[in-house]
Amino acid sequence: MRLSNDTPLFPLQKGTITRQAHVNLPEGTFEEEFARNGFFGRTTHLYRRHPVTAWTRIEGPLRPHSYDLNRLAVDGSEAVMASMRGSREAAFAPVCFLHNEDVALHWVSPRTMDFLYRNADGDDVYYIHAGGGRLETVFGNLDYAKGDYLVLPRGTTYRFLPDTGEQRYLLIESASEVSIPDRNQLGPNALFDPAMIDTPELAPVDETPGEWAVHIKRENEITKVFYPFNPLDVVGWKGDLTVWRINVKDIRPILSARYHLPPSAHSTFMARNFVICSFLPRPFEEEEGAMRVPFYHSNIDYDEVLFYSDGHFFSREGIGPGMVTWHPQGLHHGPHPKAIPASRTKERTDEVAVMVDTFRPLKATPVAGLVENPDYWASWK
Numbered sequence: 001m002r003l004s005n006d007t008p009l010f011p012l013q014k015g016t017i018t019r020q021a022h023v024n025l026p027e028g029t030f031e032e033e034f035a036r037n038g039f040f041g042r043t044t045h046l047y048r049r050h051p052v053t054a055w056t057r058i059e060g061p062l063r064p065h066s067y068d069l070n071r072l073a074v075d076g077s078e079a080v081m082a083s084m085r086g087s088r089e090a091a092f093a094p095v096c097f098l099h100n101e102d103v104a105l106h107w108v109s110p111r112t113m114d115f116l117y118r119n120a121d122g123d124d125v126y127y128i129h130a131g132g133g134r135l136e137t138v139f140g141n142l143d144y145a146k147g148d149y150l151v152l153p154r155g156t157t158y159r160f161l162p163d164t165g166e167q168r169y170l171l172i173e174s175a176s177e178v179s180i181p182d183r184n185q186l187g188p189n190a191l192f193d194p195a196m197i198d199t200p201e202l203a204p205v206d207e208t209p210g211e212w213a214v215h216i217k218r219e220n221e222i223t224k225v226f227y228p229f230n231p232l233d234v235v236g237w238k239g240d241l242t243v244w245r246i247n248v249k250d251i252r253p254i255l256s257a258r259y260h261l262p263p264s265a266h267s268t269f270m271a272r273n274f275v276i277c278s279f280l281p282r283p284f285e286e287e288e289g290a291m292r293v294p295f296y297h298s299n300i301d302y303d304e305v306l307f308y309s310d311g312h313f314f315s316r317e318g319i320g321p322g323m324v325t326w327h328p329q330g331l332h333h334g335p336h337p338k339a340i341p342a343s344r345t346k347e348r349t350d351e352v353a354v355m356v357d358t359f360r361p362l363k364a365t366p367v368a369g370l371v372e373n374p375d376y377w378a379s380w381k
């Protein structure tokens with residue numbers, strides 16, 4: 001029998017199973033999905049007597065993590081100072097908490113920037129968890145608000161001019177170009193219509209005489225370039241490479257009344273070796289017997305990071321807005337014990353969460369350790 005990624009093995013069946021995954025599980029069993037390629041590849045379902053997350057003890061470095069980012073990013077805090085590495089400015093000092101060669105996750109609380117910024121290391125995708133304001137870019141200006149994703153290609157010159165009030169952004173920095181996944185048979189207008197995308201509008205620039213600085217990040221070092229004029233001096237542009245914005249309210253999740261869709265159905269952005277998904281308010285599956293909470297799984301090819309932004313996180317007890325969980329590949333995860341009975345009485349979920357699944361293992365920074373809940377691994381007991 002030949003096995004390859006594109007030649008699926010016919011499904012084998014041993015013991016007590018349900019023929020349709022996620023529906024009418026055998027009495028007293030817990031389903032685990034063992035799947036390649038982030039649920040796109042070859043898959044087996046295991047029907048177990050116990051939740052596979054009901055461990056009593058973990059010895060060694062591999063364990064699920066949870067971080068409370070609300071405790072980060074207060075100006076002057078130890079965490080921000082630790083992240084500034086000499087030349088970073090307090091007005092814009094992203095705090096990195098998880099990273100690998102493909103993607104870095106940061107927490108950002110910008111104030112009005114009196115300098116411009118350019119990332120030469122990668123594309124910047126911001127998710128606006130709290131706050132709003134105006135983004136000035138070389139392509140023009142774009143106002144932004146809570147729930148917006150802002151996508152800035154590598155090399156874009158920009159600065160934030162936030163409103164007064166709390167600013168909390170998740171920055172997903174990608175070493176490769178960020179794009180939108182194919183909709184395939186859903187058609188080009190599913191999830192969000194490309195016409196819902198907003199791009200910057202050119203406006204007269206601030207021509208205040210004086211020196212303008214551009215802080216360029218390359219291999220995480222800052223170089224400052226100075227001009228005697230505002231370098232956002234573009235009076236026209238044409239092309240298909242620019243800054244763009246989509247709000248999570250304009251993303252319309254697909255769902256099935258009869259089948260719990262895998263996380264990949266909620267993909268919003270793709271880049272090399274990682275994907276960004278948005279979990280948004282939606283009705284639960286309604287048919288009797290259809291699973292309503294995420295199945296237990298060992299997402300064997302991906303690390304999984306979830307940032308919880310708004311609403312009630314039905315599958316994770318003790319997790320609130322501004323918190324992050326990180327489930328490294330190799331360990332199982334799934335709903336907390338009370339989530340399964342709780343889901344039977346609920347009609348819908350009101351959660352807003354951003355997921356980043358990475359092909360290569362992530363590493364936590366020392367800053368993450370400052371805001372970690374050390375008992376998270378035991379929260380399935």
Ligand SMILES: [Fe+2]
Binds near residue numbers: 297333
């Ligand atoms: Fe997962």
